[in-house]
Amino acid sequence: MWDNLSLKEVVEYANDPYPSIRKWAKDSGKRVVGSTIADVPEEVIHAFGLLPVSLIGTQKPLKKAPSRLPDNACSLARSNLELVMSYEGDLFDGFVLPQVCDTTQHLSDIWRITFPDKYVESFLAPRQAGRPSARYWVKEEIERLIASLSKWTDKTLTDQDLKESVRIHNENKVLLKEIYGIKRTNPAAITNKEMFALIKLSMQVDKAEINKSLKNIRDSLNPEKKTDGYTDVILVGITCDPPEVYDLFDEVKINIAGDTLVTGTRYLQGVVPDNGTPVDSLTERHFKRGFYSPIHDDVYKNFNEVKALYTATNAKAIIYVHIEFCESEEYDLPDLKKMIRKEGIPMHVVDTEYQTTSLSHVRTRLQAFFESLRGGSL
Numbered sequence: 001m002w003d004n005l006s007l008k009e010v011v012e013y014a015n016d017p018y019p020s021i022r023k024w025a026k027d028s029g030k031r032v033v034g035s036t037i038a039d040v041p042e043e044v045i046h047a048f049g050l051l052p053v054s055l056i057g058t059q060k061p062l063k064k065a066p067s068r069l070p071d072n073a074c075s076l077a078r079s080n081l082e083l084v085m086s087y088e089g090d091l092f093d094g095f096v097l098p099q100v101c102d103t104t105q106h107l108s109d110i111w112r113i114t115f116p117d118k119y120v121e122s123f124l125a126p127r128q129a130g131r132p133s134a135r136y137w138v139k140e141e142i143e144r145l146i147a148s149l150s151k152w153t154d155k156t157l158t159d160q161d162l163k164e165s166v167r168i169h170n171e172n173k174v175l176l177k178e179i180y181g182i183k184r185t186n187p188a189a190i191t192n193k194e195m196f197a198l199i200k201l202s203m204q205v206d207k208a209e210i211n212k213s214l215k216n217i218r219d220s221l222n223p224e225k226k227t228d229g230y231t232d233v234i235l236v237g238i239t240c241d242p243p244e245v246y247d248l249f250d251e252v253k254i255n256i257a258g259d260t261l262v263t264g265t266r267y268l269q270g271v272v273p274d275n276g277t278p279v280d281s282l283t284e285r286h287f288k289r290g291f292y293s294p295i296h297d298d299v300y301k302n303f304n305e306v307k308a309l310y311t312a313t314n315a316k317a318i319i320y321v322h323i324e325f326c327e328s329e330e331y332d333l334p335d336l337k338k339m340i341r342k343e344g345i346p347m348h349v350v351d352t353e354y355q356t357t358s359l360s361h362v363r364t365r366l367q368a369f370f371e372s373l374r375g376g377s378l
């Protein structure tokens with residue numbers, strides 16, 4: 001199904017992966033478990049013979065979700081609930097929902113009530129990851145998830161099952177990193193839209209299959225350095241949707257040379273170290289990922305990581321993708337803006353909403369920003 005895809009097909013599948021997931025689940029007889037982002041250890045779900053699928057919203061119209069959520073719930077939360085309530089509910093046998101912010105904390109109860117016939121489990125990631133107790137907490141949560149899935153599937157997990165799952169997931173991230181590396185040196189080899197579609201689709205489909213496509217795609221790309229006409233930027237935020245936003249970047253020859261997205265580099269940072277028991281290694285991985293708006297306890301971490309990435313990639317500007325009504329980003333953004341501007345670094349904020357039907361205002365502002373940047377007036 002996903003083992004011999006061209007880049008064009010990857011973009012198509014990433015736009016709407018659900019028909020292919022539905023067919024794959026029917027053919028394989030496997031059950032499908034959805035998770036909202038972020039930090040659910042998908043390797044654990046996979047090791048039970050289930051298909052973990054990251055839920056990353058829908059652009060289809062909101063019909064039912066607004067009746068269950070306050071008006072100021074973020075666009076991603078509304079869109080994910082709508083995706084399951086109105087469009088793809090039949091596909092999922094269960095959900096593992098992380099509680100990372102106030103919105104997701106309330107949402108997991110709403111999902112439980114809304115889908116009483118499905119398996120619904122929560123995953124409580126510690127928000128203050130720097131505390132000494134955080135490691136103990138994450139390990140306990142992973143073990144609690146294993147016990148819960150074991151009960152639901154009536155299967156006992158072995159270390160070997162989990163190690164094999166970790167191997168497949170690690171391979172996926174390493175392949176994506178290699179492709180991203182080629183994109184950095186030769187932006188003409190793969191567009192921004194294609195690159196982030198590869199990551200998004202990898203978060204939603206069977207890794208063993210898509211890894212085969214990734215190998216073919218990696219081997220077909222020209223890795224020679226060739227950056228003429230492109231402007232390197234870094235992309236900061238949680239997600240970047242709708243995917244047409246990447247078209248706008250591609251139109252003005254922006255090369256995303258680095259990012260902090262959960263649907264980008266933060267996913268690739270999830271390679272599990274190969275030491276200790278698999279549960280210990282998965283626990284360790286949790287603390288190796290980069291900044292994520294709702295989970296941190298160092299107010300300077302966001303700024304320090306963004307600045308380090310900007311410097312390391314030799315980028316010319318920062319683009320911040322703000323999801324409408326994301327409370328975590330709304331706390332972070334004013335401070336980040338102030339600190340970045342103090343450094344004299346050009347920064348542009350793109351406001352996004354999953355149900356956007358027109359991006360003309362985003363295009364106009366982005367073009368104006370880049371004309372000023374190239375003219376040196378920022």
Ligand code: SF4
Binds near residue numbers: 075077100326328329
């Ligand atoms: S972190 Fe932001 S985007 Fe994610 S669920 Fe919470 S409020 Fe929504």
